[in-house]
Amino acid sequence: MKPTAVPSPTVAATAGTVLTGLAPIVSPHTRVLILGSFPGVKSLERQQYYAHPQNQFWKILQALWPDPLLPTGADIYRARCDWLLDRGLGVWDVYGACEREGSLDTAIRSPVVNDIAGLQLPKLAAIAHNGGESFKHARHTRTLGVPVYSLPSTSPANASWSFERKLAAWREVFVAHHLL
Known part of the structure; x- marks a missing residue:
C-alpha cells in the first residue's frame, strides 16, 4: 500500500x-x-522520516517487529514505508512548516500546524506523540476521539532515556492497540 500524500501548507517566507x-x-x-x-x-535533505542515523525510530520498530527484518536495499525508504503501513502504523508531524536553524525542537519558530483531522483515517484507534514538542498538541489531537499517548522521543537529543526504556514505552502502546 502506498502512502497517501497530503499537501503541506504553502507559507511565504517572511x-x-x-x-x-x-x-x-x-x-x-x-x-x-x-x-x-x-x-x-537530515530528514528534510533526504525527504525521509527519521533519516538521521542516530535516531532510534527505525531501530525501535525493528525491535518491536523483528520478523520480517526491516527492509534494506535500493529503495529502502519506500520499502520501510510499506513495511510500517502493512502493520497499521502511520507517521506524520504536528507541524507542516516552520522556521528553524538546525534540527532541535527548541529552535522551531513560526510553526504552522498540520490538519491532522483532515487525514480522515477510518480505522484510527490511537495517536502517539513522539516527543515533548509534539505532545504539546495533545489537547488538539484528543478532539479526534481516540486515545492519545506521549512517547519518549527517538531523537538522539533524548539521551536521558536508554534504548530499552524507550522500547518498553513504545511496546506498551503497540500492545494496547494490537500492533504486536
Missing part, C-alpha cells in the same frame, strides 16, 4: 527561511498514528 515538512505516511488501514514535531535537517 522573517527567514520557511521549511516545509514531509507528506504523511498513512493508509485507510492506519490504526496508530505516530506524530513527531518536524523533520530534522
